[in-house]
Amino acid sequence: MSEPDKALLRKAVARAVAGLTATGRLTIVEVAADGMTVFRIHRDDNGRPRCHYWSSSWGDLTSEQGWEHESSRQAVLRAADPLSADEVVLVCSFPDGAEANRALGWLSEARPATVFPSNGPVIAIVEDVLATDPLSRSYDLVVLRADHASGRLRLGSKQLFPIGTLPGTRAEVAVRCEPGDEYGTAFAVVTWQGREPRLLSVHSARITPGRYLLTAELVRPGKVRFTGVPELTRDPRGWSDLVAAAPSQLPPQAGPAHLICAVEVCGPDAKVEERLSRVRQMVSHLSAELAGLLRVSLVAYGAHSYDVRAGGEHPVEVAAWQVAPERALAALERLEDRGAITEGYPYYPHAAQLEDMLDAVARRLPTSDQVRTVLLTVGDRPPHPARTNRSLILPCPRPHDWRSLVDRVQSRPDTVLAAICDRQDASAHPAWRRLGANALAHLDALDVRGLAADLGLAAPATLPIPFPLLDETE
């Protein structure tokens, strides 16, 4: 095939392919010396051009009756089926052959069309045209869009390649990957048919959580290659499986937080040491999790003294208030060095200044502060009642009412209550169930990470985000 002929044919095929509608059919018939080859081209659900072709020899088409018989003409027309196509391109690569000319005549007669000369196989031209066909639909990456204000996640798409994009084009998208599901994070490409997405391809991999600059390359129509993330493998899931895997809500947001640790520092030395150690674990963990977003308060409380001759009692001690974690840990160290206090005579052995602690916290908490506030109480003794009652626990000397104080703290916006209690749930005073309203853990079986997640101070490790996340601001 001379170069002009080849270019002319390629241009005609490319034009015809580009003009294919979603339901259109293009038929290319190549008439050669020994037979003819029919190429049937259409677009699939994703707008990608698909080609089927088959060849028939002249012998097969005319063997029984010969070229003069009507059946041969019918056989040629049946094989090419030019009438069912929206557009027909005829190619003749052996113009001197009688059979070729006869067949070409029958085809032209049935469906008049321009006949392009060719002196080589047409299949190379067709394959080349299909591989370089500009996109007839845009290709989008499936993402989860996060609305941090509401915590909602919406399954959506981010356009990678608009209509008309040519193979070889690259696009970059900044995404955030979180721990995914059993397949890891799925990179799915869809096209749109009206408002309905059509899954083109999906590949996935377990990816270390973090931010990634994803590069997508349009290799050819229907094939997108991703780089910038670890190697992806084909994912067998269908569109409905993927939709089902998408969560609707972000894990509780890990934002600025004020952690108030109230620790009971009376009782056996070992217990006090254990409680302080749990507080240290919690502060250290959240400090790493929230970086500069965490403020910490540390309040120590012991037992009341009811012996007026003993010279007063040890009041609730605010060791640190809304300070950086490092300063709180330094204050905690001082408490650790001091150990248990208010133990033995003249201190009350069966209850602690819980209600005084609540009063100290409630008075210090600003009402206008919108930062998530967590009151974490660590201990096991019950509070003193406001007045003598059947519990036989002596009333608070002040006299504070622990119930109304818990209500006051709990009614603050974005304030949650957590407790680490030494006793089993059944044997603990009802106050501990109130103090652990949002999370109640046992001293000996504390999952610091889980507790932090329960309080909305860190994302729970178990909530998978199986698609790349795209922030609304990005």
Next chain:
Amino acid sequence: MQSDPASGPPAHDIAMWGAPGSGKTTLLAALNIALMRRKDDWKIIGSDAASSDYLIERTNALSSGKIFPEASQSLEHYRWTLVGPAERQERRWLRRARPAPPLKIGISMVDAPGGLFSAGPVHTGNGSRVVDDLRQRLMDNLVKSRGLVFLFDPIREFELGDAFDHLHPPLTRLAEKMLEIGELRDGMLPHHVAVCITKFDDPRVLETAEKLHLLDSSPDDEYGFPRVSSEDARDLFRALCEVSASGNADMVVNALDQFFHRTRVEFFVTSSIGFYVRPHTKTFDRNDYQNLLPEAGKELRIRGQVHPINVVEPMLWLGRRLAGGGPR
């Protein structure tokens, strides 16, 4: 009656009776403190050295609040005499009036572990002969006395419910003895009984009385302590019996009614330690009145000053009843 108050036996005897741990010794010590605070010359004196020492020890402990008197753990028998003020007799003709001898009431208490009259063995470490001896002495006391102070501990009854177990066996034996010596009157025992409902200072007892609207206060009481009058005390007793752990407390009332004339039984709502009063207010505070302070372990100490409530009244009531009825 004797002319010399320092010598001779008391004209009347009172026996203290109640389940072990019901507060007999505490009541005695509280009685001593209460008498010392009164200004009418009533006093309690040990009838022997051991009884005096015991009273001193318990009184000091109670007033200091450091050690709470413990429940009886050993077999002991104590005797005291409650000595009243000398009363002037009326002048007759030309004879000069001279003071009448003071009223003397003997108080005896067998301080023994529980089950002294139960069918089973009593573990004292002193052998069965000692137990038999104690039983005999307690019975002799009950037979000889005409006044009984029966202590009913409502908290113990709520938790253990053994008041009837400790009342009925000795009562039956006493009736048997009295019948034997011909001292039953109209089929009843001749004793006067002061039933002391103890631990009025406990919130559970005070709240029960409050719910029944039985609380009263005396305008003469400088602290404004609540009280339950003797007329209402029986109602409180019945209410407290309803929450008995064993459900047998109603039989205590029935047993008292069966064996004693109702007119000879009086109920008193008492507290040996009384209510807590803040030193600077010196007034009863309904919101903060518990006078018992727990210490590490199961020890208890008294929080403030001891203010015995209604501990003298049962003794004096018995004394007056016995004196009014003449010597036995």
